[in-house]
Amino acid sequence: MEKSIYGIGQVKDYEILGPLGHGAYSRVYKVKHRASNNEFALKIIEKNKLTVSKLNRRLKNEITLQSSLNHPCIVKLYNTFEDEDLIYLVLELCAGGELYTQIKEEGRLQEEEAKIMCSHIVEGLIYLHSNGILHRDLKLGNLLLSEDRTLVKIADFGLAVKLKNSSEERNTLCGTPNYISPEIINRQPYGLASDMWSLGCIIFACLTGSPPFQSTSIKDTFLKANDLKYSLPKHLSAEARDLISKLLTWDSVQRLSIMQVRDHPFFASIYGLNVSNMRLSPISRNEITYADYSEQMVSPIKTHDPRPSAFSNNRKTLFESKILPLCTSNLGLTLPFCHPLQHGNLEILFDGRIILKIRGKTLEVSKDGLTVIYEGKSMRLDNMSKHCIKLYKYLENVLEVIRSKTPKVTVKVGSATCMLMWNAPPPNFEVDFQNGNKLCMRVGSDAVRITTNDRDLEVSIMQDYDYLDQELRSIIDTAMNGLKICFEEEKRLIHK
Template sequence: MSRHRGESVPIPTTIPDTQNGVQYKRLHYLGKGGFAKCYEFQNTATGEIVAGKVVPKTLLTKQHQKEKMMQEIALHKTLTHKNVVMFKSSFQDSNFVYITLEICKKQSMMELHKRRGPLTEPEVRYYMKQIAEGMDYLHNTMKMIHRDLKLGNIFINGEMVLKLGDFGLATRINSPDERKKTLCGTPNYIAPEILIKSGHSFEVDMWSSGCIMYTLLVGKPPFETSSLKETYSRIKRTEYVIPEDTVGPAASNLITSMLKNNPKTRITATEMLEHEFLTEGYLPKRLPSSALTVRPHFTERQMTFNTTKKPLIAVDNLPENEDFQSDMPMVKVDPTTRRLQKKRDDIDGLYNMLQDTILNAVRVLPEMPEDAEHPASSPVYWISKWVDYSDKYGIGFMLCDNSVGVLFNDATRAMLHANANNMQYLDKEFQESFFTKNDFPQAVKKKVSLIDYFRKYMNEHLLKAGAAAAPKDGDELSRLPYLRTWFRTRTAICLWLSNGSMQVNWFESHEKVVFCPKMKSITMLKQDGSTQTFLARKLNTLGITNSMKEKIKYAKQMVRKCREGLEQEEQQNRQRMRENIRP
């Protein structure tokens, strides 16, 4: 049984749907939102896994709350589209209302945004095309406005397909002239006509899509400030800046077409699908799941900004034909300096997270608090196996998807992907190259043989063998996080990946913990292969166990050691830079 705050009775582990003749087994906790807690539900007859939303009836005591839930169910169950989360069923017992939905194992775009920050144009094209197709279906086929489009309400399934979800604020438009008056939405994505209460329709979803596209390309919402009042003021004035060094002309044109203050002049979903940003630039057939945490491998041509034949549409409060200018001059950053800055951001993020948790989580609990769990913040990659052969070659490791990496003693790195064919290689200067296990430069022949040896050894001797994944679309774009550094003590081994995550494995207890600075999360890797992830800020409020506190203290020592190594690298880089600019 599981019990959360606000529930008078625990949620059962076996849940019968008598209306449809189905029985579910409640599995892993997935998260919560609004009144609902979400779990994996398994159909006991077929084995199918779905997402199960559970709402205690004690939280639906007011009539308008019941009506809102019934409206969400009534609207969602009518939708069938590849880019909309599929509604499965709804039923209830004496204590709870249950809604079962298609499960999206890659979480939402909010987690993608936190892990990656700004995305490349090909990725944004891939995602925005699917958002546009979902909106086109809602607006033109179903005559429905979503009214709360944001990163957290767009989900990603196991095939990296986007799904619009959470229809709690959705409504139907019954005639072309109908305008809704409800004040609703999320501050960073809300359209100006909602704020000024002039009446709204489908155009509010296009505005939200413009905010989403800007956020994906730039790394932050266009109108975000530290003050809600100022954010709303900027939205009403359509006051934002597109940095031209990170956003190409065609992308800028599409963003400004969506972020028009006058909804009548705003681009529609159908027109968006025909816009040159979506039709003329490189569009990946599918993105690899590694893109959730590491930038995909694109060629220089694929990465070229998509140009535009159309004039840039000026922001409404700027003079006609005035180009967007960034306040900051464009500065070309040395690749080594950029790489070290990324390491610095990650190591400082780790240190601050651990330090805050040690200082603030003053309550000692007998077990880790369930209310601090946040499965959506679980790491995309962790190290499932490793072998120390540094006396001859280096350290080898296997990631959770069965891909294999080696950090060689000569400071080069190689990764063999899960399909056991695609490879990436980083030389001592971190210059990256890509090839296959059967077609590679002769200079790396020995290392190709060694990484294959490491893979076979780990499969045969450490855990049960992991079969190579079947090749699939997107494999050619995949990039994996590499091992930045590692060291071992008498009690544990510390492994720091290039996506920022640091993993500590304790030898005696066999416990493994992953610390992620980007998600500000702490993940316990269980013996059965499952994970349990906690948000550091919630642990600060709710408390932690003595055992976890000791682990965090130990990890902080490891972070301090990584910091010392980084400081030496930074000093050497400053010396190199000084020597390079001497006359």
């Protein structure tokens, strides 16, 4: 009889304080242990979503590996338990959220801040690689921040594997498209060096606001990575450019090891290295173009100027109080437009003005979003009252939901209707089949939600495709073909 990997515990031992996020197969909540009053992150997995045996093995692998790890830069797994329907993982609470979210919302990091943040990732990888553990899914979304945002921790060990030795190689295709190394893309054997490629992509994203090979499709991302087509902004230091170029090299043998990264001049100010005898290698201009990174974003990561240092006491306050002007010009609606809400209604007039009525309060916003009239009083965006700001942000969320459900491009692919929505970047994409099947996704993500007559599940295109049945594969294939046609039609409309 197989030994259980689960410990002792019950969900009633914890008080749920609020949601933290969700993945393809799980939801994560902030919880408080009733007996100790300690706070944790509780990851809850529905057993009926682990219908593919490979996914079940991945979860068991995650539990076995992560429970054995103990390092300040690794998210700690404290306990696991199960009941009839659910599996529970009690994890270290990283209240600062994902590094991905921070960069998406606040922009690229200043270089000195990036050095500090990335040095934590380096320390975590030194620990993993010295113990023969290959992570295989390093990305911004799997890097979590402590509550004060001063410490980065590596999370999500679902794809990690323990190697027999540092030279052992694997063949499984896995990872996240924006961070996958060329050897994995080309189905070649790979080892610890594939994590180093991912680290190069992470450092690049921290310094620029976007992964180096990001594109509108997984195929294009892979082609760009295979051909090393990326650009380094002029604002990067020579040390940053040199480090990135030595990590994003096609030959995995030539790629820096984690200890070589630690000793690189880029981290000299962190580790107190003597850089007087260190030389930076020249970078071939045939491989890299030194130009400002201006590729159109296909993920919500912003590339605006870096915000104030992470150690500024005012940064969070300034960001949270920032109000961006609303705009009705890209809603794709036939005006005038009226939409009922739970406690009121939304009206967009023929001239683009927005009128929101909620619980007896009225907010009017001009087409450009710069003029606001609240309860008959005209206000500027920077001097709105607290209640007006609350309504303005609520209106912003309502408009985003409308955009996400309003087709910008609609095409037919066989029996499927494919719709690219107005919200962007990145837009939602939905596919409705005549037999009732449905697929939903966010462009730029490889996670898709598929609904059939008897199933409702989320899968990763990259990691799960080979283990899905023919019906699910056919749904994904049709959707990906439809997405490509939608992009072509969108370009045609733009240049019309």
